[in-house]
Amino acid sequence: MARVSAGVYTSHVPALGAALDQGRTADAPWAPLFAGYEFSRRWMAEHAPDVILLVYNDHANAFGLDLVPTFALGTGSRFEPADEGWGARPVPAVIGHPQLAAHIAQSCILQDFDLTLVNRMDVDHGLTVPLSLVCGASWPCPVIPLAVNVIQYPVPSARRCLALGRAIGRAICSFESDLNVQVWGTGGMSHQLSGQRAGLINSAFDHDFMDRLVTRPDELAEISHVELVREAGSEGIELVMWLIARGAMDCQSPQVVHRFYHVPASNTAVGHLILQAD
């Protein structure tokens, strides 16, 4: 049977992709930020899974306002990097895992989580920047994208996201093949990109969120949208996606193998955690 071996959590700022693609990671002010991912790359080289299920949000690239799926699971075999307006990132295409994705769809929908299934879409920085940060220049395995609407309200609640993660965890653990699966949660941490409050950073909130994510995710699931936006900024709402990944790991006290926090990356507080199942 397949199993969820680890969870990786990281912000997915587009400027990080630009710094990586232009070879500026050793330049000030980026160097201390990328240093926080050096451990992660070594860890990833030693713990490469068979499949990554990567929870992220699309930023008006695959989905505009014509279609606004709340939870969209990539069931296709290949996903190209999107041209977000700057030209596509020079990174490899993402190879999917249609068999496991179809199984997750089947299992989750019969657990009453009505996912949208996507066989064709481009993937943006929300998905490719985390892969670049943790894996380097190429992707070690197939990746199943799970795109979450956190742009047009209503967006899913923290509680729903944690519960969906748990359903995904059950789905993975009932897949016949003996696959090592990691589930990644991306986005956040505190940031706000528009309005007169733009530039907001709340480090105290971010640290508390990371503390509680490890052993008390059910407390985080009670946070309302209003509190999340008030405390973490309008784009800090992306943190609900970390709860999907945490829910997929059925483990009360996972081992924290890496924790990193840095302000800023462009407009954003960067948080990063690696949790291993015991």
Added chain:
Amino acid sequence: MQTPDFSDIPGTVMFDAARARQGYALNAFCMSLMQAANRERFKADEATYLEQWPMSPAQKQAVLARDMNRCLELGGNVFFLVKIAATDGISVQQMVAGMVGMSPQDYRDMMMQGGRPIQGNRSRREWGL
């Protein structure tokens, strides 16, 4: 189930269904800038290019003037509007700096010093509103 009320949060524009309806054509125009050929056509003649979308005159004027705050008020969303900035060769950070009325250097300095603090920025009351 009550609709969440975000109105006490100062300086924050929520992109809800009403704004999405109001901004549908404006945001669709922004999406078109994902194609390099469209970026070139827009740059060659902005006003003519905008005629393809049923945007309001105010929305078109806000785009031509690069008044991003006005675009937000008229239903634009930052992740769509960022494609205009990309077409202009402006970074997200520079665009955000413009929206809060700061020079790019002052905004960058604020971020490097830890960003805009949460203290004093939670509630409209703290802004005297």
